[in-house]
Amino acid sequence: MNDQKSLDDALDEFELWGEHVSRAIESLSPDEVVEYFKAAQSRLEQRTGKRLNLAVRPAPKATVE
Secondary structure (H helix, E strand, C coil), X not given: CCCCCCHHXXXXXXXXXXXXXXXXXXXCCHHHHHHHHXXXXXXXXHHHCCCCCCCCCCXXXXXXX
């Protein structure tokens, strides 16, 4: 059995993952979204046994017209 995916298969899987995340956070407040991603990061670190080294960027400032 070949464990490698084609690029199309990988992109399809990535798109499904993005849709899942969008549905999961669409009804959350901004603070709840932050907590959702913190929990996801923690679960990933536990599963991989490695700490993630992710740069945290500040949120963009709202523009007033």
